[in-house]
Amino acid sequence: MTGPGAAPALPRSAAAPRSLTPRAVRYVGLTGAVLLTVAGYLGGARPDIPLGATPVSIWRSPGGPATLTCWLLGTALLVGAWWSLREGAPSSRWAYVTAGLWSLPLLVAPPLGSRDVYSYACQGWAYAHGVDPYAVGVAAAGCPWLETVAPIWRDTAAPYGPVFVLLAALAVKLGGGLTGTIVLLRVVAVAGLLLAALCLPALARAAELPTRRAAWLALAAPLIGVHLVAGAHNDAVMLGLLLCGLLVVIRRPGRPPALLLAGALLGLAVTVKASAVVVVPFAALAAVHGRYSVRALLRDGGWLAGGLLAALAVTSALSGLGFGWVVGLTRSGDSEQWTSPPTAVGFVVDYAGELLGRQPDAVPVARAVALLLLAVLLVTLWWRAWRALRGLDDPRQSVAGPAVARLRVALHGAGLALAAAVVLSPVFHPWYATWPLALLAVAATRTTWFVLPAAVAAFLTLPDGTNLARFTKAPGALAMTALLLTLTLTHLPRGPRPR
Template structure:
């Protein structure tokens, strides 16, 4: 893979490579000493971890490893020497984590038990794994033992196959990790193609998306199903931008995107923007409806076939309602609800604001998704009237659609009732291939760096130990973002009234 992306900023790539490798090794050591092992207690506190055998070594290795890995990734955020260098380094960092036990989360045990439930004739969308009688229930985090599965039928099928072929808990975990690694590899194969179509340096896109510590720690070592869903999503988008307007390509892309939704439901927010990427030629309502129809046919076929083939029907849609039972300040709406409760407590009231704020946030999300789509649609229609070189126009069209999809994923992740660090990988991967400007990568790279330090090796979340200060800081950040957004909107309105309109969305998408 060659690059023609210009000079790289003066950093020390070799130092970054081996600092990150050292960090990955330390994280693997922390995983073996105190990770989310089957017999380890769930939901330990910091004090419990410290008092446990090898406790100081676990926390020391985890802290040092996280700092080294995040620091190495951050130091080359402007781009490594080459695409090949980025891939080799990201792969080098993954190797120690590939050999580590589950860490950073105990979700993989939930996957195993949900697969066991389905294999043994129990609907995982109706009962939790404890009621299903899964023999590995003790390994599952207590909060999820009585909760129906919130994942789509594709992943339940994969988990069931892992149970059938694994022959036991260890074999099942190994096969689930194989599936996660396959998802990461699929994403890695798609990234250069997407970046080239849009005109983004492939070395930078590959580095931001694959060398991110969240990938190695949570997708590989943590074995999260987001790896499979993300790989399918990027594959579908690649088919779209390579063959827009081709009915058969649109059907294939729709099937791939439908499979991604049937793994993790919030991938559905990408579909309206995928329809924009599917249009070839002029952006007219008729062209959009034609492309969207073929795409929707593929999505519907994938969802229908997988729902019927697994015998689960559409029960997985109802399972999504239980995914918000966890309450942590890492979700901005939840944090705002906490702060309102704190203020109410000062006046002797208990407003129970978290559910209300979450509903308001979902309403805001719905409006925001419509606004993002409309801005992308307006920008794309405007491109047809702009006289510019054909090559630039060809790159601008998918860039606008992919940028909109990345922003939609980011908004969904931030306004959802629950936020887990590995959720940030979805918008990161899409924005990495859609953002041309170097300066504009920081705003979505920095939160991923922060998210990488939010968990402990045994799966406990640091948010549990910082509830009040974390909620206050997150709420202050939400207020600051809202104030800035209002000021930016007023300034844009003032420029337009003076006859100096702001740049069109198409110009800002990169």
């Protein structure tokens, strides 16, 4: 059954490749999830297993070969199964059931791919015991679970907003110990994913894109199961609040009460992880009711901004921590890895300088230039979206452009803004790729350009949290810089062709 609001049907060959039936895809991915869970118990980020020094030392450790074999094979199976249906699952229900089935083994796995959940636990412990986590690191706070935290984060202040610190402290209070705290932090992450899952179909239908594709890309991705479910990363909570806020905006544009609520939800997302703030200007575009004008934008966007600022002020005041979390953001780039394009370019400049007998220390400069470029790019993306939306309106009459086209422009701009924030960030971790993935799944018509990086990112970590980028610094930096140069040269505007 079709209609004006129905999602366009995908070709049968695109939705279910003949080489692998949907049933086979489901159980190949489930096998991969089970193997990842086994790898977690053999050598995951368990409290009693220290962070591995090198992949070679992990291989030589007791059970190391079995751990790495299960991990790599499980990741390959899960990524391959997800990739095979990247143009859309057979149905939305099938996508939800399969994504849930893949998550079941990972729900009972030890933390995988990262030790950040132990940092959350210690930051929550510090706040629960009267210590400001934005003033001191977890080592100085006296966290009893310090040995479980990755060494690089033991002396850094919390870079997360007050809402997440409050959630972590609540998990500590109710958990009664490290294991209980980790379980509750995972429950919080799963709750964020469930909220996102509830919002995805309505967002996809509003943009007239297939819900079965949106659900599959955003929920069945290996990064979701490994890092947001098993790893319990707070990105899940941020995404849930972000998608919920956007859904309220598109359901009730121009309605002050709804826009205040939407702004508050977006503000809560920002107070979990500040990266969500880049979506707000595009949410303001989606909030406009009627024709686009500066007056309409200030009116409807102002209500949205009011809700956001109120959420920031109230949560910062209720936590008693003020805006100290903003200072903590400056320490999130302490880790230097080539997976961040600006950092990779800085590495290459440093290598070239060493060949010439100099020490340029280019990484901080490259990162600063990237942040400046990010600011320019965000303004450019917003301005292009604004002009596109103005162009949809009928200039001769007081008629707004088609609702679907308006929504797609706003959501696509928000997804591109998150993608730019990930690419130009001083540091990149694999789970960062879930940010644009969730939004572009409901806004983009082409998928490969953002699905492929998410698939590659799934292979960047080992089960105990060891990041493979640490051991491929020089070749990785050279490869990343070469890729950037290639993409830049191939996408430069070309002159007019000769007639």
